[in-house]
Amino acid sequence: METRLPMMAQNCFSGQDAASIMAETARLRGIITKRGTLEILIPLCCTTQPVRYKQFRDSIKGVSSKTLASRLKELEKGGILERRAYNEIPPRVEYRLTPKGQELVECVVDLLQWMVKWSSGAKG
Numbered sequence: 760m761e762t763r764l765p766m767m768a769q770n771c772f773s774g775q776d777a778a779s780i781m782a783e784t785a786r787l788r789g790i791i792t793k794r795g796t797l798e799i800l801i802p803l804c805c806t807t808q809p810v811r812y813k814q815f816r817d818s819i820k821g822v823s824s825k826t827l828a829s830r831l832k833e834l835e836k837g838g839i840l841e842r843r844a845y846n847e848i849p850p851r852v853e854y855r856l857t858p859k860g861q862e863l864v865e866c867v868v869d870l871l872q873w874m875v876k877w878s879s880g881a882k883g
Contacts, residue, residue, distance in 0.1 A: 790834075795822040797867065799854075800834075800863070800864050801867075802814070803855065803856050803860070804856070804864040809855040810855070815827055834860070840854045
């Protein structure tokens with residue numbers, strides 16, 4: 760017999776089963792919990808201008824260039840970032856959020872605001 764959890768009255772997932780939602784959370788964790796990913800997304804949410812690779816490299820501490828390049832490729836492949844390379848010397852590569860990426864960053868910002876609210880000693 761399957762155990763069902765009680766659902767919230769204002770649940771945007773009504774009609775979906777918990778197993779499928781949990782599968783989606785695993786995919787989400789695979790995107791945002793890798794080292795360096797949030798450090799890439801947060802600067803992009805603070806500007807409408809594209810961000811150059813060098814800006815990421817200079818501002819993200821504790822993440823190797825190899826890891827940074829890997830995360831940028833993963834986010835591009837996932838449709839989160841758009842990459843534009845210019846045929847210039849020296850090479851110039853810029854990144855910006857796609858609409859999908861912008862929506863993800865808005866959710867991350869909401870989560871960060873929740874964290875600040877509840878982790879600063881406030882009692883619920």
